[in-house]
Structure formats: structure tokens, C-alpha cells
Amino acid sequence: MALLPRLRTPMGQVILVGAVCFCCPGMFSALTGMGGGGQVDPHAANRALTALYAAFAIFGLLGGGFNNILGPRITVLVGSVFYALYVASFLRYNHSHDERLVVLAGGLLGFGAGLLWAGQGSILMSYPPERDKGLYISIFWSVFNMGGVVGGLIPFFLNFSRDRSSSHSVNDTTYIAFIVVMLCGSILSLKLVQPDQVAREDGTQVISALHTDVATECWEILKLFRDPRMLAFVPACIASNFFYTYQFNNVNGLLFDVRTRGLNNVVYWSAQMLGSVLAGRLLDKSSPSSRSRAHLGILLVAAASTLIWAAAFVNQTNYSRHRLPHGVPLDFTDGFQFLGPFVLYSCFGLLDAMFQTLCYWVMGEMSGEVQTLSRYGGFYKGLQSAGAAVAWQLDASEMALMPQLCLNWILMSLSFPLLWIMVRDFKDERHHRKEDEEHLFLLDSSSTNSED
Template structure:
């Protein structure tokens, strides 16, 4: 094929180039796997630590305060993170973000010995900055790198790898504290988390910039190498008047708000220390199942992309209402003086355990659904990094409020009711967003960010 014919044909690479393996280093598939492994090591381990309730401590005050500081800064840098990612690129953004996770786990190792919460609160604030950077970068990669008709599948791949970190992270305190009769986890637990998090920081350097990632149809994820501060400032401001983002606010606010109730008032208060670690193995394992299930619905259930979105939201809504109904029944019936153990509590253990398992299932399905909708709004990494940052910023603001609500001794039942209301409101608004903003069919090829003829010889070797 001559160069003129190539240019006139649309933007396709030669046939033998298009069929190159998805396992090449600069393919979206490999890059999504890499960001999944980074999140396996860093936020995956953080989730396991948080999921134990109180950061593994008998008194949740230090953890609640550190998480409030974390999500306060996260809400700011989550929104700014997309712009920072567009300016700095993935290497600096991700490495800086991942490094803060190691500091956070180290602060609880310190707290285990000295019981001073100032270090935990300061490190929580620093982690909020780092998490904002990491998740904005992750959101851009997960929603913009995949092919347009397989975003649900790639999201489920990422979510499964990421949540395997929670599974392994749950095994660490379970194994290390199996014969521990104390109410707090031992030093080895925190050290184990720190080793994984440090590994994630190093691995983040393997992520390629969007301009070097080539989809199988020959398109780049973006043509922009780096943005600038002025552009990002004004583009981020525009998000607050963007009707698509405004419709997403209730879903974003509620999507981490329920962690406080689930971790502190189900797992922490109803189960023994070793059982909490075991519960987290299944909680994060359920996330893997949930992400795969909703990913299939969002990508393969119907030919019409809009119809897939509507069905996916309805599936999550029905499941969510059922699970929260079970949570209300459990909260009303529970015996506050009974602490359940997986070996010693017999049939009393089964109901709360299944409830906690389904919490994990719902979390993954809910967030994968939202990410899929974000991914359908555009295909360019530069734009989607801002959308993902906005989502994580609002999500983190909700988390900051939730942890302080718990610190002010709001009853568990009232916290639960707020969670039910917030998630229920978000479903019809997400349906409106899909109906108004999502194109009905997946385009076979999109004329954006295409590889030029001059670059076709080195497209798959960068």
C-alpha cells in the first residue's frame, strides 16, 4: 500500500501491523495489566489495611482522623490530578503517588509502639495528595487505553488484578495474627504491607505515556505529549459546569462513602481480629467476581451500547437494593455484645459473613459501572484523565465526610440509612447520563489520534 493510499484510506495501519500481538509492551492490554499490578501493590494493600477497621487498631480514632485528612486532600488532588497527569506524564505522577502509600503504612507501625496519632494524620494527608495523583492517572489509563468496544472487559481485568491485592492483603493479617489474642495487629502485618507498596512504586515506572500506546486498530490514545498549567486550570474549572459531571456527583459521592459503615460497623465490630482478615480475603475476592460479571454485561449483553449501559445500571440497582435491605435487617437484629469467629461461632457467623461478601460484590459492580460510563463519554486520554480525576475528587470528599461522621458517634443505623439513600439516588441519574450522552453503537473505527504513515514502521517498537 503506497503512502497516498494509506492516507486516503483513513488512518489504518497495514494489515500485518494491525494483527500484532496484544502482548506487545505498548499495547493497551499490557499497560492495563501493569497499572492493575501497580494498584495491586499500593491501593490494594491499603484497602486490606482499611478493611480491617480502625487500621488494625482497637481504637478507630487515629484511623478515622488519618482517613479524614487523607480524603480531604484526596478530594482536592483527585480533581487536580487529571491536569497534573497531563502535564507530568505517568512516570512522575504514578511514582510520586505510590511512594506516599509506604509512608502511610509506616505511620501505623509507629502508632503500634507509641500511640501518637499525629504522624498517622500527617501521613494520611500526604497520602491524600499521592492517591489523587495515582487514581487520576489510573482512571485515564483504564478508560482511554482500551478499544472503544471492550472498555468493560478491560475495566474488569484491571479491577480483578487490583483487588487481588486486597485478597493477598487480607491473608497477611489473617496468617500473621491467627494465634494473636490481642486486639491490634502485629508489626509484621504493617511491614508486609510496606514491602508490597514499595514494589508498586518501582513498577509504576514501567507505565508508558498515552502518546506511546497504540491500539490494535492503529490509533493512539492521545496525540498530546504534555499539556500546560494554564490549559489544565481552565479545563478543570469547566468540569464544574459540565452537565455530565454534575449528573455523576451522587454516584461519585456515595461510591466510597459506604466503606466507613462496612469496615467499622460490620467487619470491625462484629468479628474477631483474625476473622476480619479472613473476611477481607472474601470481600476483595467478591470484587473480582463482581467486576467480571458487570464487565460482561457492559460489553457483550446487547449490540447497542446504550442498551448495555441501561441494563448494567438496572442490574446493579436491583442487586444494590437487595444487599442494602439485608444490611438493614442485619443491623436491626444483631447482638452488639456478640463477637463472631469463623471457627467458634457456628451458624451465627454465616449471615453477617455473606452480607460482608456481597458488600464487596456490589462495590466492584457499582464502581465498574461508573467507570464504564465515564469511558463512553470520550476516547482521548487527556479528556478522560480530567473526568476520572473529577470522579475521584468528589468520591474522596464523600469519604472525608463519612469518616468524620463516624468519629462524631453517629449511630450505625443512621449511617446505613444515609448510604442507602445516596446510592439509590445515583441510579436514575446515571440512567439519564447514559440515555443522553452515550452513543447507541460502538464505532468500528474512530478518526482520532491516528498513527501517521511516517510512524507506522516504529509503532509497535516504542
Template sequence: MGLGSEEEEQRKEEEGTSLPPSPYRYNSPLVQVCLIGLVCFCCPGMFNALSGMGGGGQIHHEAANNANTALYTTFSVFGVLGGGIYNLLGPRLTLLAGCSTYVLYAGSFLSYNHSHRQPFVVFAGALLGVGAGLLWAGQGAIMTSYPPPRRKGSYISLFWAIFNLGGVIGGLIPFILNYHRKEAASVNDGTYIAFMCFMAAGAALSLAILPPAQVVRDDGTRATATTYSDVRTEAVEILKLFANWKMLLIVPAAWASNFFYTYQFNNVNGVIFTLRTKGLNNVFYWGAQMLGSFGIGYFLDFSFKSRRTRGLAGIGAVAVLGTGIWAGGLANQLRYTNGKWEDPLDFRDSGGRFAGPFVLYFSYGLLDAMFQSLCYWVIGALADDSETLSRYSGFYKGVQSAGAAVAWQIDNRKTPLLSQLVVNWSLTTVSYPLLVALVLLAVKDEDAAAEDGESKMPNPSALPASVVDGYDEQGEKSGKTG
């Protein structure tokens, strides 16, 4: 009898033990990072495809350059403020407001196709800067704070791959719709309408993102225990960022990380290739970003046991690759004649002459993803809570956008292309030793970080199933919604 009772109790105990929670739960970090990836696939992914054609798809670049200057000027302000706004409004409202501005921006170029008036395009660009600041601050907080600390590189690369798939699909749109137009021309109306449809879908999808307090990792920890903030707190914390030595060390990398887009889009893809080939090139440019993000993400998570060592090795790898790619860019730039490419290259008609510039443009995409994924990994290693990382990400995007605003005007003022290339190469090169210093001084290995107070919740098996699913025992949502 006694033995039977023990067996019965053991059987009941085993039946009552919860199975490990599925990583595909709606409130899991994996699903939420995939969702924010899809949002960015539809909005900034399509924006990147549009910008990557040079001049926003227009044969003359002045309107797009001025719109992008306005965009990145307001972006530089709202990128910094975006982290605080995210902490006040939560992800859904922040992302919805941000995504909506992308639709208007694409629509402004549709209007420009017929009116050729710049003011609406510039206004839409300025408004997009506000929206992009909100979107990317929210994205940065989600991507760096929702994943478990030991897998941030993998989650960043997953996001980057989904996001840049938008650029791949977006590159196919102008390629297909303008396939028979080899001559220099602006893209047709259907191209802009297709972009607008994707962007509207992204805005709707942003409503599916959960607040961090409702996101439960597989080990039972939550993305954050904080469920609200206030205006005064956010204002003070944002001001502190400008005196934060960690943020100051990342300024050159942030400034450089979008600065090179102007040169690559307008003066490589926009100058060297025919209209239809520009779209095809963008498919491979953003496809290269998917490869680059997966490669550096895996390396930053699994190459060495020590997180600090992984960070230093990652910086070294990107520095070596970046130096080689920019050297190739210099060799290509020396083939221009007075800043112009004499005979535009077509993927079908130019034969072997197409290969070199195409591989270079592909490599620029590869480097961009590796460089930015590395920066986000470093930011994610500086903290583990959503509030702090939303501010860090917002600061990074603000500085990044200020650099981009300057870059678009540098190009608009017809600065020699060789000078633009040298400045881009120099900015990325200067950032590497500063990132090394940041990793050495501020990035701790996981075990040390845990000892310093990373909060841990009980194992999911010790939690009620309803909590693991994102609800408390009373059936109400765990934490306050955004």
C-alpha cells in the same frame, strides 16, 4: 514466464505482509492495563486490606478515622487536580509520586503501635491524600483511554480483578500473622512491615507504565495523539468540569462510591468479628470484588449490540442487586444492641451464627466492584482520549474522596449506625436514575461515535513494524515520554 513472475510477486507480497500485532506487546493496552493493575495491587490494594480491618488494624478507631478524614480531604482536592498534573507530568512521574505516599502511611501505623501519638498518622494520611489523588487520576486515564472503545468494560474488569487481588493477599497477611490472637487487639508490627514492602514494590513498578502516545492498540490506533499539555490549559479545563453537566450528573454516584466504606469496614467487619476473622473476611470481601468486576465488565461489553442499551441494562442490574444487598444490611443492623454487637463472631468458634454476617460482608464487596466498575464504564464511554478522561477520572475521584472524608467524620462523631446505613442506601439509590439520564443523553453507540470523529490510524499491517512496537522508523520512541 509471466505466470511464474506473478506467483513470485505474490509470494513476496505475502512474505512482506505483517502479522497481526500480539496483544502481549509491552506497548499494548492489555499489558499496560495489567501493569497499572499490579501497581494498584501493591499500593491501594494493600491500603484497602489495612483499612478493611477497621481502624487501620488498631483496636481504637479514632487515629485511623482522623487520618482518613485528612486523607480524603486532600484527596478531594488533588483528585480533581490530578488529571491536570497527569497531563503535565505523564504517567511515570505522576504514579511514582503517588505510590510513594502509601509506604509512609503504613509506616505511620507501625510507629503508632509504639508511640500511640496521632499527629504523624494524621500527617501521613493527609500526604497520602495528595499521592492517592495523583495515582487514581493516572489510573483512571489509563484504564479508560488505553483500551479499544468496544472492550472498555472487559479491561476495567481486568484491572479491578488484579487490583482487588491485592486486597485478597493483603487480607491474608493479618489473618496469618494474627491467627492465634482471637481477642480484640491491634495487629502486630510484622503486619505493617509486610504492607510497606508491597507498597514499595508498587512504587517501583509504576516506572514501567508507558505514556499514552506510545500505546498502540491492535487495530493500529493510539491511546492519544496528544503528547503534552501546559499549566494554563489544564487549569482552564479543570475549572470547566464544575460546570460540565455530564460531571454534575455523576456527582451523586461519585460521592456514594466510597462513602459506604466507613460503615462497612468499621461497623460491620470492625465490630462484628474477632481480630483474625476480620482478616479472613477481607480475603473474601476483595475476592468478591474480583467476581463482581468480571461479571459487570462482561455484561457491559457483550450483553447487547448497542452500547447505550448495555449501559442502561447494567445500571438496572446493579440497582436491583444493590437494593437487595442494602435490604439485607438493614436486617442485620437491626440485630445490633445500642450500636454494638454483643458477642464477636469467629469463623471457627461461632458455628452457624457466622454465616449470615459473613455473606452480607461478602455481598458488600460484590456490590462495590459492580457499582464502581459501572461508573468507570460510563466515564469511559463519554470520551476516548487520554487527556479528557484523565480530567473526568480526576473529578470523579475528587468528589468520591470528599464524600469519604465526610463519612469518616460522621463515624468519628458516633452517628447512630442505622442512620449511617440509611444514608448509604439512599445515596446509591439516588445515583441510579441520574446515571440513566447520563447514558441516555451522552453515551453514543460505537458506530455513531466513530462518525463523530474518533480518530483511526491505519491497520497495523500498513504500519512499519517498528511503529507497531512503539518506535518510529528512525528507532526513536513514538511520541514524547511523560
């Protein structure tokens, strides 16, 4: 009986939405991370992911409005069911090799993902107390990315006995396992609650959306494109998923055999958990000044980005789409030859989590209001997905690998000075944010009482 009240705390809701993302986007990330959706030929997956992220760009942007109208439980529930449908299309593709269903399922998942991540973003950025935002983000990221770890183990063990020279796609059992886990995530989303049912330990309540409607949401979303801070945020939004295509298809997918790709993903998503904890702790504890913590976080992530992309540049000089360094894909039994690309791929996971933790923390510092943060999250996911759609299409057109790498490096590098500009107006002391939240709560209470 005591479980339900604990689930209605900010930590309970963050862990719960993390568990949903463990089951749905986490498994999706593990499958996508294998390159080609687990298929030898990535063409069908590239087309499906292009459709997915094109739809995601639209519904990710609108997702904050859906969340403000429907609430996080319905928004996340509806969004989650399309993940299992997407994987089921690959199960059918294993036998029919008909791309049409895969592409259609990708487009539908773009709609669903836009809703799910809008609900997730509003919970993650608005529920935590101010002093622990980085901690909550890192906890969510760790739970979510544990899905990638488990999802990497599934194809590793289910395909372990195959000959390393096998050119087969992953087997049906792998896809079925992903589908079952994703359906469990949809069931878990039923335990999410409305923001006004969540109370923090310090006695403050989460401020829920007030009397929002479709026209209001459309207008407020359009206004984001006139906000100088959000315009400065555009390169970071685009960069934050753009690199997945290169990393998944053209590092993990090209350089390693099927069973080793699964093992690599276990470490990739484990590194994400470490990266989110490091970045979250830094952003919470390094200084009492929000601006100082933001500056330190930007400098740290920028330095890590430069080092890791420089190492990737060196690695890329050794191979192309049609010329592998050793003639055949690497296996984890290949010793030193395997070690260098493996470490690089793991560092990609570390950088991804640090960068996205920084982005979520910056957005969370910009407002204390659920409805505003929901729109910020939709803006982030919408532009993120537009960039991903372009990236998957570039790879589908067989763009050379070195230009792909350089484009990723440039986009991420451009993000850091603009993030620096975004945070220049952050208030110096944490108590200002707490005063703002208390003021919003009083306004909300006053509005409610006047209606009564």
C-alpha cells in the same frame, strides 16, 4: 526481549497499573478493611482517613491535570510512594500511640492517591479498544483486588494464633509486610510508558494530550462543573466510597475479631473480582447499542443495591456500637452465627465492584481522548474522596449506625436515575466511537506534521 513490546500494549499497561494498585491501594484497602487500620480503637485511623480523603478530594480533582502535564509514569510513581509512608505511621503508632504522625501521613497519602488514581483512570478509560472496555476494566479490577485478597491473608495468618478474645491490634510484622509490598508497587510503576508509545492491536493509537499547561488544565477542570452530565454524576461519585466507612468499621470492624476480619477481607475482595467480571461482560456483550448496555447495567446494579442494602438494614437491627449480637466479636469458628454477617459483608464487595465498574465504563463511553478522560477520572476521584472524608468524620463523631446505613442506601439509590440521564445521549452503535477516535488521531498527526 519480547516482554517490553507486550508491556507497551493497552493490555500490558492496564495489567501493569493493576499490579501497582495491587501493591499500593490494594494493600491499603486490606488494612483499612480490617477496621481502624488494624487498631482496636479506630479513633486514630478515623482522623487519619478524614485528613486523607480531604486532601484526596483536592488533589484527586487536580490529578487529571497533573497527569496530562507529567504523564502517567511520573504521576503514578510519585503517588505510590506515600502508601508505604502511611502504613509506616501505624507501625510507629503501635509503640508511641501518637496520633499526629498518623494524621500527617494520612494527609500526605491523600495527595499521593490523587495522583496515582488520576494516572490509573486515564490508562483504564482511554487505552482499551472500544469493543472491550468492560473487559479491560474487569481485568484491572481483578488484579487490583487481588491485592485486597493477599492483604487479607497477611493479617489472617500473622494473627491466627492469637486468642480470639484478644483485644490487641495487629502485630508489627503485619505492618512491615504491607510496607514491603507497597514499595514493590512503586518500583513497578517505572515500567509505565507515555500514551503515544502505546498502540492498539487494531492499528489505532492512543491519543495523548496536546500542548497542555497548568492554566489550560485549571480552566478545563473548572468547566467540568458546568457540564450537566458531570453534575448528574455527582451523587454516584460521592456514593462510590462513602459506604466503606460503614462496611469496614461498623460491620467488619465491630462484628468480628481480628483474625476473622482478615479472612472476611479475603472473600470481600474476591467478591469484587467476580462483580467486576460480571458487570464488565454485561457492559461489553449484552447489546450492540451503548445506550442499551448502559440501561441494562444500571438496572442490574440498582437491583443488586436494593437487595443488599435491605439485607444490611435487617442485620443492623441486631446490634449497635455498644451492644454486639452475641456479646463478643464473632469468629469464623462460630458456625451459623458467623455465616449471615459474613455473607452480607461479601455481598458488599460484590456491589462495590459492580457499581464502580459501571461508573468507569460510563465515563469511558463519554470520550475517546486521553486528556478529557483524565479530567473525568480526577473529577470522579475528587468528589468520591470528598464524600469519603465526610463519611469517616461522621463515624469519628460516633454517628449512630442505622442513620449511617440509611445515608449510604439513599446516596447510592439516588445515583441510578441520574446515571440513566447521563447515558441518554450515548450513540447507538460502536462504530461512531471508532470514527471519533480515528478523527482525533488524524488531527493529532496533522498537528505533529505541521510542527515538523
